[in-house]
Structure formats: structure tokens, C-alpha cells
Amino acid sequence: MPYITRDNQQQILRVEQTAVPGSELINPDSPELWAFLFKQHPHTAPKHYLNLTDDEMIRVVEDVVDVLLKKNILLFTDLPTAVQSKIQARKQARDQLGDGQSNFLVEENDIL
16 A cells, blocks of 8 residues: 655655655545646556555455465466465465465455
8 A cells, every 4th residue: 555745735745655754544546646646757657556556466366366276266286387386485474474364465444
């Protein structure tokens, strides 16, 4: 999720991928955020948006792959060996985070 810093008139000054002192979390789909990005960076705003949301999309894709595997729609062995290794490594990391109750790293107010 992106973090923004505002000026005294509550206008967006900066956008960061991580929290900085005085910043606030903003929804990446916010029209206010998009207006700022296009105003500041008309040619790179879409790329900036994609960069801001990459981590979330990685988790979504992992969860979708997991559902497809569990439903036997996709076989793990159908995936290239390099992909299998990456999925296994990330699954182990997520398991170590204590994500054993659910496969989804989704907060209550997140929308898939």
C-alpha cells in the first residue's frame, strides 16, 4: 500500500512505498492519488502504480495458484521447475509468518 505526505492544505506532496514520519496510508485506487501521480509524472504514473501494488498482487497470485492446486485444476508438476522452487520457498516463508490458519494474507478491510 502506498503512503502519502500532505501539505498544510491537505494536498499530496509525496508518495512512498513505505511509511515515513508524518505519512498516511492511502488506497492505491484512490482518485486523489491517481490525480497526483498523473500531474507529477504523466508518462510514468501507470508504472508507478504497478510498482506500488506489486507486493499485493504477488500474494494474490500465490493464493490463486494455491486454490487452483487444491482444486486439482492445476497440477504442481505442470509448473516449470524454477516456478515450483519459488512457490515452495515462498510457501515456507509464509508458513513461518504464522499464516497456518489461512492461505490468504489479507486484512479484514482488503478487497480481492
